[in-house]
Amino acid sequence: MILNLPKEEKIKAPAQVDIIKTWIWTEKGLYLLDQRKLPLEEKYILCDNIYKIRNAIRDLVVRGAPAIGICAAIGFAIEFKNYVSNIKKEEILKNKIEEEIGKISNLLATARPTAVNLFWAISKMRKLCLDFLENFKRKVPKKSLLELAEILEREALIIWEEDIKANLKMAEFGKGLLPEGGILTHCNTGALATGGYGTALGVIRKTSENKKKILVFVDETRPFLQGARLTAWELSKLKIPYKIITDNSAGFLMKRGEISAVVVGADRIAKNGDTANKIGTYSLAVLAHYHKIPFFIAAPSSTFDLQIESGEEIPIEERSPTEVLTCFKSKIAPPKSQAYNLAFDITPGDLITAFITEKGIILPPYKENILKTIKNED
Ligand code: MRU
Numbered sequence: 001m002i003l004n005l006p007k008e009e010k011i012k013a014p015a016q017v018d019i020i021k022t023w024i025w026t027e028k029g030l031y032l033l034d035q036r037k038l039p040l041e042e043k044y045i046l047c048d049n050i051y052k053i054r055n056a057i058r059d060l061v062v063r064g065a066p067a068i069g070i071c072a073a074i075g076f077a078i079e080f081k082n083y084v085s086n087i088k089k090e091e092i093l094k095n096k097i098e099e100e101i102g103k104i105s106n107l108l109a110t111a112r113p114t115a116v117n118l119f120w121a122i123s124k125m126r127k128l129c130l131d132f133l134e135n136f137k138r139k140v141p142k143k144s145l146l147e148l149a150e151i152l153e154r155e156a157l158i159i160w161e162e163d164i165k166a167n168l169k170m171a172e173f174g175k176g177l178l179p180e181g182g183i184l185t186h187c188n189t190g191a192l193a194t195g196g197y198g199t200a201l202g203v204i205r206k207t208s209e210n211k212k213k214i215l216v217f218v219d220e221t222r223p224f225l226q227g228a229r230l231t232a233w234e235l236s237k238l239k240i241p242y243k244i245i246t247d248n249s250a251g252f253l254m255k256r257g258e259i260s261a262v263v264v265g266a267d268r269i270a271k272n273g274d275t276a277n278k279i280g281t282y283s284l285a286v287l288a289h290y291h292k293i294p295f296f297i298a299a300p301s302s303t304f305d306l307q308i309e310s311g312e313e314i315p316i317e318e319r320s321p322t323e324v325l326t327c328f329k330s331k332i333a334p335p336k337s338q339a340y341n342l343a344f345d346i347t348p349g350d351l352i353t354a355f356i357t358e359k360g361i362i363l364p365p366y367k368e369n370i371l372k373t374i375k376n377e378d
Contacts, residue, residue, distance in 0.1 A: 064193020069117030163195030166358035174203030181260035187278035189265035273349020273366030274311025311346035
């Protein structure tokens with residue numbers, strides 16, 4: 001996966017991160033590895049304005065809760081810089097800038113509804129702008145806005161770097177929890193879905209680096225096939241043994257004793273531990289409970305939504321029926337068939353054995369322990 005950039009194009013980040021480079025940020029914009037095309041093609045798309053970044057998030061060029069948050073932060077920084085660069089006057093009215101910040105925030109926030117990391121990152125960037133503007137009365141000099149554009153770039157980089165650090169910490173905390181044997185995972189939670197390394201897949205990666213004998217069972221994850229296309233692609237690059245299974249195989253494999261634990265990621269976790277994740281996660285949790293198999297969620301604190309009491313309040317994205325009715329652009333159902341394409345489901349907290357976070361392992365009772373561990377500092 002090599003992106004041949006012209007020599008003169010300065011790279012902002014990453015200096016180095018992982019063997020899997022989900023994106024590369026240069027002075028020209030954000031090059032996103034097009035996840036719709038993996039594993040058949042490894043192609044990057046250049047996103048140099050907010051519309052391209054928003055569409056990339058909406059259309060799953062980039063996906064996975066932490067990755068969406070980081071891309072939104074970078075998109076915010078890129079668009080603010082574009083805006084300031086086009087200002088002709090030496091000074092600009094403060095309310096015009098606030099309007100622009102509102103526009104950028106709204107555009108990004110409407111890309112996808114479920115992953116809270118998106119809103120978490122936008123609100124961090126927006127707050128930084130508003131705090132900065134507090135220093136001015138009615139007008140702001142252009143040179144101060146250029147300074148703010150630099151601050152926003154730095155903040156986006158911090159959000160990215162902090163996510164990688166969180167993944168590495170989660171992996172350290174989680175590696176002792178996973179037993180040897182068959183580990184089942186759903187969707188994609190690796191470097192492609194995060195700043196680097198991964199959440200659930202990061203824990204699996206570290207467990208395997210620690211020479212525990214594991215075989216990863218990868219749910220194919222219909223309809224977008226995040227498992228069969230993306231997780232399998234990452235695992236093969238990492239040389240970790242895996243087998244792809246159809247989404248309906250899990251129960252029988254559990255019954256036959258072939259699964260020792262399930263570990264998945266999350267898109268939003270409520271105060272009581274109810275967790276939104278890729279559709280199919282709830283069924284896995286019910287099956288794991290029935291077969292008395294541990295069921296873990298690995299997620300950074302940016303995925304916890306401490307504003308909401310339970311999963312009832314989590315908006316569930318409904319995507320186009322076309323995703324279900326076609327496979328690689330070929331129609332797979334009779335003409336005029338309807339499809340119901342919910343992208344996420346909610347797993348009740350009481351089906352979850354533990355949360356693996358960068359702040360430590362959280363055990364039940366979640367109503368008390370989530371709040372104690374994940375303090376809402378923002
Ligand atoms: O629709 P997607 O591919 O964005 O859904 C992703 C998931 O559900 C992941 O499991 C979740 O975001 C955790 S990623 C570390």
